[in-house]
Amino acid sequence: MKLFTKPKSDEEKLIEGCIAGKREMQRLLYDLYAKKMMMVCLRYAPTTFEAEDIMQDAFVKVFANIANFKRDCPLEFWIRRIMVNTALKHLRGKQLLTVSHEAEEVGNLSAEDYSLSGYSMDELLGMIQSLAPRYRMVFNLYAIEGYNHKEIGEMLGISEGTSKSQYSRARAILQSMLTRQENNYQEHVISS
The missing domain is CATH 1.10.1740.10 (RNA polymerase sigma factor, region 2, helix turn helix motif)
Incomplete structure (x- = not known):
């Protein structure tokens, strides 16, 4: 058989x-x-x-x-x-990954706080790349790669709390960039 x-x-x-x-x-x-x-x-x-x-x-x-x-x-x-x-x-x-062990207080932002529609992938990538290396690493590992804060802490040699803090800070910075970009766009449309 x-x-x-x-x-x-x-x-x-x-x-x-x-x-x-x-x-x-x-x-x-x-x-x-x-x-x-x-x-x-x-x-x-x-x-x-x-x-x-x-x-x-x-x-x-x-x-x-x-x-x-x-x-x-x-x-x-x-x-x-x-x-x-x-x-x-x-x-x-390259010593580009320098990590602060100080906790930073930043309010929590939800995904609903801002909309990514209307932005090209290049624009979003540029915003992410402009983050300080420590924020960029944590943001990418958590938001894009799907690691949890404990895993990120182990990978980067930081505490879980520091990972959470740096992620919140990265989100706040990105939120600020998106808001600024939106305001610039609206000013351009109004003045045209």
Whole structure:
């Protein structure tokens, strides 16, 4: 009696090809994820040039460690985690990630406090990139990557309370930027 085996998925074939060191499979994996991962790196890096460096370093790690990928999560999630960790390590090395351990009092803002519609992705990314590195890191890790404050504290070597405080401060700064931009737009429309 012949047993039927489940056919391998395209992702599984891609992973196996990368493990085998097949350049065309590595290129395919890179092409498949590069755009999304560049957006991840841009959220952490202060410049496009540094984001490109981070992404390149991270993809080297992806290819060097893909044999260790346990397949207990989606491949994209695993690659994203490498991108984030590489960005954090890169920024620590450049001493761009300096963290204040002082608590800062900022009122809580809800998502309803401001609307993001009407802003391009580039405008929003620019606002996030203009945050101080410590605020940008916490904001990205919490709001975009989905880590909780305890995990962020462990990753950055800060307390959970400091992570919460810096996230609140980042949101307040972004709220201020959005309000300023909206006011400038309204003044321009009125004066036209």
